[in-house]
Amino acid sequence: MTGNLWKDANAALLSNYEVFQLLTDLKEQRKESGKNKHSSGQQNLNTITYETLKYISKTPCRHQSPEIVREFLTAMKSHKLTKAEKLQLLNHRPVTAVEIQLMVEESEERLTEEQIEALLHTVTSILPPGPEAEQQQSASDDVAMDEEDPA
Amino acid sequence: MFVLVEMVDTVRIPPWQFERKLNDSIAEELNKKLANKVVYNVGLCICLFDITKLEDAYVFPGDGASHTKVSLGFFDDILIPPESLQQPAKFDEAEQVWVWEYETEEGAHDLYMDIGEEVRFRVVDESFVDTSPTGPSSAEATSSSEELPKKAAPYTLMGSISEPGLGLLSWWTSS
16 A cells, blocks of 8 residues: 555545445446456455445445435534534434434533433434334334324 | 445556556545455455545565354354353263353243354454565474474454343244
């Protein structure tokens, strides 16, 4: 690795969604260009993009879009969280108060119970659930059919 | 978790690739060099994002058994030391798994950390080890040991699950 210098070790934080888009586009490009995909030099790229895409596809970013992310960030302005905290919420889509406490530092001092509830509501109403949450949801939907939608 | 890092590098393109578009060749070389490799003090490199500038081209680039190992699929040098498990914890010799002795008013509940279960962990530390090859050391020449030195991972994450909400997902989702 001699010779390369990194100019800015933390130039920008990327959301899982951005990485998902990037890797999906890269996959398409390489499919179209056809040649060289299996040459030994490209094997590492194949492996890491495949594994990373597999991991990311199971997370809530799977069904996100630029519009959803924009709407989320706008709604987040009133909650006074740091950039890193907003990123955690975006990537993980917490649905319980205990998850909020994990992602927001000193949450007991910064947020009241009502604020935590409001935050959860913003997160769950704007961000679509991830593929795993959907599986759980369809299981509990069978039971909850009779309940009226409170909204 | 994912970051964009700007780097400066000199890339060598073999002459027979000159006819391809220069950017494509460079992208391919950079990915070949960095994809799925650990960059010291930065992390595991996934792929090239973009080329921002091209300058003139010139011709001439553990106690291991007691730690709990966790994997993300694309990266698995992640360890959770025993003191960072949900406390109190004990190692069940018969089952060969760690157990969280969860206390309630009714008494202790044993929650088993079965292999293969999905967990949520917090990254508490990272360590980079320079694994670039070193020259032969003369001290080793005299002893003939058959054991090969353990290959150190260039990048290791230390995790913790000792907070509410961490550990097996099944412990925290209501069924």
